[in-house]
Amino acid sequence: MPVDYYTATRRCRLVNLASQLETPTLVRIDINVPLKNGRIVENSLRLDVYAHVLELLSEYAGLVVLAHQGRPGEPELIPLKQHWIILRKLLPSEIDIEYIPVSEMLTKETREKILKLDVRQIILMDNVRLLEDEYYFSSEAALYRFFKGVIKTCVNDAIPVWHRSHTSLMMLPYIGKTYVGIRSTYELKAIWDINHSSETCGIIIGGSKFEKADYMFRLLERMDAFTGGIPAQLVLLAKGYDIGVRNEEYVKTHLKPEQLQIAKEIVRRFDVKHPIDFIVLEDKVPKVVPSERLGDTNGLIVDIGPETVYLYADMLQEKEIRIRAGPLGMYELGFGNGLKLTKMIAGNGLIFVGGDTTQELVMYNMEEVISRTGGLVLISGNAFLHGLSGFNYPSVDLIIKQAENSLPPIQSLS
Template sequence: MFKTLDDLPEEGRLLVRIDVNSPVENGEVQDNRRFSRHAETLRELADDGYTLGVLAHQGRPGRDTFVSLEQHAEILSSHLEREIQYVPDTYGEDALEAIRDLSGGEILLLENVRMIDEELADRTPEAHADSAFVETLSGEFNAYVNDAYSTAHRGHASIVGFPQVMDAYAGRVMEAEYEANSAIQEREFDGHVSMALGGTKADDLIHVMERVDDTVDTFLMGGIVGELFLRAAGHDVGYDVEDTDFFDEQWAEQEDTIRELLDSYGDRIRLPVDLAYEDDAGERAEVAVEGVEKGTSFLDVGSETVGEYEAVVADSEAVFVKGALGVFEDERFADGTVGILEAIARTDCFSVVGGGDTSRSIEIYGMDEGDFSHVSIAGGAYVRALTGESLVAIEALEE
């Protein structure tokens, strides 16, 4: 197991990696749950008198979301209610001067690590450790703290390079996410275990289903993936209409596997019995799956499906959620996603909610995060944890 903040020496200068990668709308970085979660780690360390240099990334080169971290410093400052200094440099002279001017309890956010070539280079952890980026910054700090669980599956320099040359610890977000998201592989449940699977990527969810079939009793399907399974079951859905491109390519790649899963899992897979769409008046309308001929895009599971799924959740000892059952960002088509989450909130079951932006629906629709055992801020790392795959950041901390 890795070391945590509880194992830190009593004082020192810490290099902390967080993940506040966020949506950017019209050039404005959007505040989200990642800021508040990482702010808790930074607050604890600053209150304990540590001097903090903070690394983070935003977007990828060539994308509209690839911006500096100046706004991130302002958002973090608002969450911490204390100044987060920012320097538009990662490990050059300006960064080093700002780092050396820091004193106990002060926090400095360095520039977007993806603005340097070393971060995304395809190298081994040992090679990353030999980079000028890692060599330079490691000399300025006493220890390294990785709190960026959302990027734990990325073998980038700021994730795997520093633990090669510095004492390394897991931050509070890293610790909590790893423990909760690994529960499906590491815990034993005496009662019924359910998993709600939605979203747009069939490959991710098929892999999850194959790896957790010894633990999960019932899979509740929705979203794009649910339609693909309905197509395999003989219903006239699960293909592209109206210039969409969600279905046909995935069907060509995954048809055989989906059919095999339906055949081998039987009634452990619960498919939607009705689906919702936008009618000519712009209102939510629903249609039964049996006998339907798809002529428009389906945007959510229907009311009868929601009721059936809620009943399964009510009888479960544990429920895991990966992906949305519908386009919950549109209130008309949030019934499936919100219905499942509200059913979980009403029970005393162990629950983990994650996968892309799914957890965001909890905030959008005014639910209490405290009603869930864990709400994950991770995407790809959450999928890997569910399937029991190794995470390079965890391996680096353990080593």
């Protein structure tokens, strides 16, 4: 049986900050945001959300903050100095936040700074993914050994990365009493509401990857799927469409070979909706191209088409719950048919999930419009779908076990 995490974490949620937090408190958050020309996007919902979280927690304890940006081998893997500058602007002036670069993270001097922390003081450690053992948690992990015996309490508020079993998440219950953070609890409640609802549901899956394939088998047993972005192109390929040489090359370059086979199995078992037209950029000119004519073009797909917007809106108006997961086009270049669809299906029951999806709302000043007209805007993306599909959150499992006094021993590499 899938774990009901909202119920299972009831005893280990952060609910009384004054009595639960002690200095120093170690907080894991997720401020992984899009990059543009080597610079992080300043008006990021994740940075805004976590600035509020840190402001609140720092009233009751000095904080050490762990976070990540990007992945190894990708240009998004950068230090967190830019994030620190933005957080410093977002936080009230009476809260002091210091940035520790990766070269100084695990030093005696940094340890002494942590031990001298007071309320309204925050230390932001550098990108944990710059550390080699972030991906392999063990008793030998340098980050774990550095914090063990120094930290009093821990908070895991990094729900966007809960589907990972990385050191900075898994080590927390082995360092100190660990709580599920306030933002993460809020998003867990959204999963609980969907799982316990008898209302009809549709999910709009987009984005530039197809990491959501594993989740779709489980989700499509319960809800209808509408696709955009790379998932739409993959579904078309699986159905035997010619999507054009450039688009097919792009898809196959960015995806693993087995993902096409997964897509074929998905469309064999389920009625997955795909766009009936697209915006194709051909010779720098955007053109509306029907799906069955994509093979006649040599341009790149940059958005869903106008007829698809109306078709999807008509079908989704019958769904009480409407989940948008991943951009439907290259919104950052001004292609906004995904936003048009969003406006048409706005209101109670609309749920936005994910960093890039919510960034689209922020870019077009729609975040408050959605949230104040009955919708939900959530910062967790794949992790949200991971939990909604019934898969486990490894680091949260450990927090629950700690609360039950059944925490297993840490594995050793030796």
